[in-house]
Amino acid sequence: MRIDSQAKTLYGEEIEQNIKCNLATLMLGYKIIENYTNYITLLIPLNILPYLTQAITSEIFWKTIFQLVSFKTCLIYLISLPLLVALTSRMRAFSLRPLLIIHNFFCSAVSVYTALSSFYGAYQGGSAFLTKPVENLRYGFYLYWISKNVELLDTLYIILKKKYRQLSFLHVYHHSSMVLFSEFGYRLCPYPAIAIPLGINSVIHVFLYYYYGMCALDPANPPTWKKRLTEMQILQFIIGVTHSTLGYLYHGFCFYGVIYGFSMLWLFCNFYYKAYLTKRRLKNE
Structure with a gap:
């Protein structure tokens, strides 16, 4: 009975902490969206629901997406995840250290090129909001798309190492x-307007994959700036959402960039809160 009582107390505290964590995350996200919306309403009155409905129900957009090679790639990727987890659940975890060193430093190096080519192409276009093709961007966009396919191996490595907790939404x-x-941008929109967020993302990935490369190179002494990486990613999406919103309001951008940017901003803020702010608060308690 005493053990049961202790267990109930323990699990009760854990559930309470999870509830508090989720509520705090909701409040954080609400504050970000509220502040951002207040800023946008200073620029122009915006009723978001009709635009959101129009974006989601756009037949042309979805037909285009379904025709992409990457649509099939994503389907295979999503279907294979539970199968691979089930297949490896009874296997021993693999180290993969040499492979991870090569993979991470390779992705970091490719990101240097895609960042430089994106910003140079945007410079040639003369405007961060230009929605006309710049042919010099096409090869950089192609390489960026290929690199995103290579980065799908991150998931395979996580599964083979049996780090299933990292397979988050x-x-x-x-x-x-x-x-x-990325394929959508390469095939249909080699625009400076796309090159800006793509270039910023590439810069982030230079540091991100360099960090993980160093972790694989010397697991006992990983770099100490992992938290800064997440902060850089959040800043990236704040810039991206601002860019896509201004582009939508004044330069004819589609609304999907705004939706996607907000979704990524929310998810990374949620991760940051749970990974760093919650742990710090519990440590102080």
Whole structure:
């Protein structure tokens, strides 16, 4: 009876902490959206619901997405995840250290090129909001798309290492959606307007994959700036949402960039809160 009582107390505290964590995350997200919406309403009155409905029900957009090679890639990726987890659940975990070193530093190096080519192409276009093709961007966009396919291996490595907790919704959503939208940009929209968020994302990935490369190179002494990476990613999506919203309001951008940017901003803020702010608060208690 005493053990049961202690267990109830323990699990009760854990449930309470989870509830508090989720409520705090909701409040954080609400504050971000509220502040951002207040800023936008200073620019122009915006009733978001009709635009959101129009974006979701756009037949042309979805037909285009379904025709992309990456749509099939994403389907295979999503279907294979539970199968691979089930297949490896009874296997021993793999180290993969040499492979991870090569993979991460390779992705970091490719991101250097895609960042430089994106910003140079945007500079050639003369405007961060230009929605006309710049042919010099096409190869950089192609390489960016290929790199997003290579980065799907991140998920395979996680599964083979049996780090199943890292298979979060954020991880799967981010990796699969970037494959889809990068091909969309390469085939249909080699625009400076797309090059700006693509270039910023590439800069982030230079540091991100360099960090994980260093972790694989010396697991006992990983770099100490992992938290800064998440902060950089959040800043990336704040810039991206601002850019896509201004582009939508004044330069004819489609609304999907705004939706996607907000979704990524929310997910990364949620991750940041749970990974860093909650742990710090519990440590102080």
